[in-house]
Amino acid sequence: MxxxxxxxxxxxxxxxxxxxxxxxxxxxxxxxxxxxxxxxxLGPERDLLRFIDDGQFAHYLVGDAATSPERPSNATVKLGIVGPRSAFTPHAHGGEHFVLSMGYASCGLYDGERGGVVDVPLVPGELIRIPKMMPHSFANRDTAPLTILAANTGYGIDHEDYAITAPEADRRAAAEVSDGLAAPTGTLARTDYLALAAALRDIERVQRTRGPGLTTARERLAARLRRLAHRWEGHR
Known part of the structure; x- marks a missing residue:
């Protein structure tokens, strides 16, 4: 890699x-x-941080892992390298999220209005906006590492609201019940964490059934042509 x-x-x-x-x-x-x-x-020894899961990496361009509403840089922008045929643990972000795919990706999103998971395949050059607190998971459909450009408003990886997973949503829901108060999550205090955990587990079930998805024959041919074009352009 x-x-x-x-x-x-x-x-x-x-x-x-x-x-x-x-x-x-x-x-x-x-x-x-x-x-x-x-x-x-860029390599993991000096340039890359762990990106939500083991085997996934990020390199900050704007902001850093400690960015937060209390330590703002307005947004974070980072390069991510997603392992071959892998997907992130489903999660939701405390701020809106933009991802530009430079390869063959897919994004599993939970549609609260329709009550189900929608899978959106992405090809090189497509950018997707994911609203604040929408459950989702980004996946690499290809057998090669996938580079993405990700921008988040207000949060770096180290912040507790950067990526809320199902276990964390369960923990916050339990804290609300035991304390009789909203869990201490700042701007996210009104979130229904039980519903969030259920939606995230719906995405997990779809991931287990379908996997990260596959590339089509046309996409594989296009990838070979793109690599050829890159060799021509990169050595002019």
């Missing part, structure tokens, strides 16, 4: 002004960072 293949960054990074960074999102899922000092592939 994190190899030392030829970097193929254009233009020559030595020509970049000091402080400018160039990111090349390669079709096989890796990311190369270039600046005045040279080019290197």
């Amino acid at each position: 994190f190899g030392t293949a030829r970097l193929g960054v254009s233009p020559d990074p030595r020509r970049l002004p000091r402080g400018v960074r160039l990111y090349r999102l390669r079709p096989e899922g890796s990311v190369v960072l270039a600046d005045r000092d040279g080019a290197r592939e």
Whole structure:
């Protein structure tokens, strides 16, 4: 996943002004960072943080893991690398969420109005907006790592409201019952956590049945053509 293949960054990074960074999102899922000092592939040892689950990674572009309403940067923007044929644990975010897919992804969303799970397949270049507190899970349908660009309003990974999973929703619901008060979650104090936990488990059941999804024959052909185009463009 994190190899030392030829970097193929254009233009020559030595020509970049000091402080400018160039990111090349390669079709096989890796990311190369270039600046005045040279080019290197982002790796987990120095560049990437754990992204909700083991085996998933994030690299912040705006804000950081500690961003919160109390320590705001207005939004966080980060690169994510999603493992082959894997999906995040279903969760909901305390703020709205935008994800740009650079590969073949899918997003399982719980539609509260219809009372069911909707699966939205994504292809390279499609961006999806997910409203605040909508249960969802992002998946990689391909056999190669998937690069995404994710923007969240107001929250970094370390904040308690960044990604609320079913067990955490259960815990908050129990706290409301035992204390007779709304769980201490700031702007999310009115959330029905029992309903949230149930919706998240609906997504989990769909994931277990369907898996992360598959790429089609046309998508696999398009991916091969995209890799070929990348090799032509990256070494001009």
